[in-house]
Amino acid sequence: MHTTLHLPGRRRTCAAVATVLALAALTGTGAAHAGAAGRQALPAGCSGTSPIICHYSVAPGNYDVSVSLGGATAAGQTDVWAEARRLLLPTTKTAAGTSATYGFTVNVRQPEGQPTGQGGTGTAGLDLRFSGTSPQVAAVSVNPAAHSLAAYLAGDSTVCDQPAAPYTGWGQMITTAVGPGAVIANYGDSGESSGSFLSNAALFPALLAKVAANDLVFIQFGHNDKQTAAAAYRNNLTTMITRVRAKGALPVLVTPPVRRLFSGNLLTPTALHVNGVGVNLPAEMRAVATAENTPLIDLTAKSKALVESLGPSASAQLYLRSSADGVTDNTHFSQYGAGRIARLVLQGIREQHLSLTPYLR
Structure with missing residues (x-):
């Protein structure tokens, strides 16, 4: 040993x-760590x-x-x-x-x-x-590691490395699918909006300082842009795209996964990230992706299809439940749910033929 x-x-x-x-x-x-007999x-x-x-x-x-x-x-x-x-x-x-x-x-x-x-x-x-x-x-x-392809994650609490169970970000689960030679560097942080992440020295500036040519930077925001105007949201995303490209790296936009808020059997506008000032944040991100010719993983659409297919009852297992987790939370994922969302992100990576694809298990 x-x-x-x-x-x-x-x-x-x-x-x-x-x-x-x-x-x-x-x-x-x-040998010094040999335990009891046998x-x-x-x-x-x-x-x-x-x-x-x-x-x-x-x-x-x-x-x-x-x-x-x-x-x-x-x-x-x-x-x-x-x-x-x-x-x-x-x-x-x-x-x-x-x-x-x-x-x-x-x-x-x-x-x-x-x-x-x-x-x-x-x-x-x-x-x-x-x-x-x-x-x-x-x-x-x-x-x-000598020459690893790095995939940086810029996001909020649904992405980040949550330190304590039961809360789990999809960035903690996507690592199971990434083989040697590529690495996930998760800079997601709880409570961040597109603007706060961009301005906090420990977040986007720190991430950007590490980025090398040909790396990827996945950018997912929306949950905490509850009062962000459309123009400000688009400007924040465009600024991140521009600065990542200046490092010779590839920005990838990721629309935010849905909350579990139903009206009947369909998710509500709030669940789909229409914010408090009426801005459809995923639609704005899609528009930025088109305008900037940036790859986009539509995680809102993918997670909407998953959550609505499970319905109001069965979809609860994706999020935090009082019966299983000691807390009810229709925004944050259980370990199982984070794994399902990570699979949707991986699906999007393959669909976009991103450079990370050959390293996926």
Whole structure:
């Protein structure tokens, strides 16, 4: 059982080497983590049984992570999470005496969840969580990623890395579908409108500073633009598009997913993001996409079709329910709902033939 940390290429900077040495000093050897008799020894840097938590003191950046799941004597059932509740691998079974290896590219930030620190700043470095009914991890490898395609997410609480269950953003679930070589960098933040996200130094300016040529920036706003005039909304979106393009990257507009507010069997105008001053925000975003020749994923239309097809009762499982979650909320998603919405976004990525498509599982 082992953990490795490697640096790609021939040019190792002093800072990078120092990081590796510091990590080695921190994690020690895997044998030191052997538990009670009969328990499989854990890789270095890992502790616990259910869940198993692995921590690596690396600097912010993108990392290629490889994990081997399985045990010599017992069957396993494991799911893999990174940082602030980003699902990397859904529940996966391994038979006794077998192992399976999976790879991901993971974005490490500080704070690790929402950029403004809502819900806490998390722990510096990279954290991996192996949970499930019988989690097993045999090996972990962490390597600085050399040339990853980055997909940045600019959005609100329906997108962001929510730090605590049951609230879940679709940006936390889309990561299960993205293979090695591409990475999701989620800068979504609760409560943000198109204007507040654009002006807050921790949000759009911080995101833009990281963007490189050929990266993608997905832009979804509407839930908190409740009093935003049409002209201001369009100007905010156009400004983001212009600044992303100036970095040589590709902006992608995403209309906001619907709220679960029904009148009979149909969603209300409020559910469809007609705001308090009468602005049809998805329609305005579609118009901006046409005017700016920008790819658009119509998540409003896709989620409307999903929610109305389920109807007023069954659609409740997509959102937060008092019976299952301890809170009733017809805007924010359950983990299941966030996964369904993420699938709609992935559908849109494929339909638009975006550069992220070849990396999707």
